[in-house]
Amino acid sequence: MSMSERVNIFLESDLLERYLMGTTSPMETQEVEHYIAKYPEVKQTYIELQENLEEYASSYAVAAPAHLKQRIITTIKKKPKRGIPVLAMVACGVAILFGLVTLMIWNQNQELLEDRQLTNALIEQLNSDIVSNKESLQSVEEQFMILNNAATKKYVLRGQGRVRKLETVAYVNALEKKSYVHVVSLPELPDDQVYQMWADVDGVMKPLDILKISKENLVEIPYEERMASFNITIEPKGGSKEATKEEVVSSVSFY
Template sequence: MDKETFLASGLLEQHVLGLTDPNEEQVVAQYLERYPELREEVEDMRKAIEQYALQHAIPPPPGIKGKLLQEIDQKSAPPSSQTAATHGRITWLNIGVIGALALLCGLTALRMRSLQAENHTLQGQLITCESREKIIAFLRDPQTTPVMLEGTANAPQAAALVYWNEAKHEAMINPFSLKPLSAEEQYQIWADVDGKMVSVGLISENLEKYQELKYLPNASSLNITIEPQGGSAEPTVSRLVANHSI
């Protein structure tokens, strides 16, 4: 997976906001090591979040500072005025930082516009904010394992990220680097179960969002083929575009 494909996956934005699981963090760390210039982009995004937090920090209600100082006086020696002021500022600034999580939609959209300027063949990934909470919870689940499907000789630039959760028997795909097909064609994803290819879902025409898949236990690999619109009962192996073992 090249740099542009990695950026299109949205993992960098999730890393900045602390939404990646340990497996995804390893992937991000590898690309930050491979492409040092990405560290500057990470720093820029963090600065943007800090600026947002400062601009939208919620001021404390009237009298709250006095109440806090009174409670502190009852429990310990009074802190210096500088310490108290700093504590109050950090407390309310943290509320602004929580609000900064809303920047994820904007950061993703900004990343998509930048990628489209660099490479018109890549499509942006936009996830509706309404479904983001459910998706993020699934992605952050410790039992969810990311599986990067890489392109074959038929489509070297193809890539897709599947999230596989054995505990919940759930699966999801992010088809961020699959090229649009003709109206007569459709991507179909298959799981290799005991040597037999079983369909786990058709990938919709909207390649810019996460899509749910059918979970199959004992699957040893995942494979994406191009099939006629509506799918096939058996995979067209000659049109295999991406795959990877689980």
């Protein structure tokens, strides 16, 4: 693997973000600091992440109203009316100033508290996303390894009759006891019908899954021991416990 490929793989990982949040392990911290020190593009990305975090924090700063001081001074300097003592006016002005400053500080503290709660929620969501992405990556890696395993068998199911455009690809690895299906094309059915996939096990049709177009290329389906074939039927909405053999629209044998 070339040096640029290693850098790209590192940047595509979540190590820099977790390093900024202080959630990396000692070994991961050492790795991140090594990349920052050695590779300019990694250092630049790290600096940009720092700046983005600082901008996010500073965006919540609360500035005191610019006209507040002038309004208070003007209030204090107003000419006393009808013999009201100057000291009384000054005391009143000080009280107003104290009250306004207290209110401003209270409002600022409330906003800071809300910002802290929002930040904590964002960090929790980010950590949750990191865990979810890690699990998704592990799942994709597992699928890739199985699909490229010499023991994995590929079976193509094509539609018959009125659903000739149906096409589904199944992958079976008997050693790992894993089965996956990739739905390529599903002709439209009435709203009260679905396509259901079955495995023929010792002459009995075992329900596997209801087929549908998915954004994921591969969907894991149950693996059954001693499977002799895959079959697709048209069933009532929600699927059936027993296959409607008259509605078999596609089938592929393993032997």
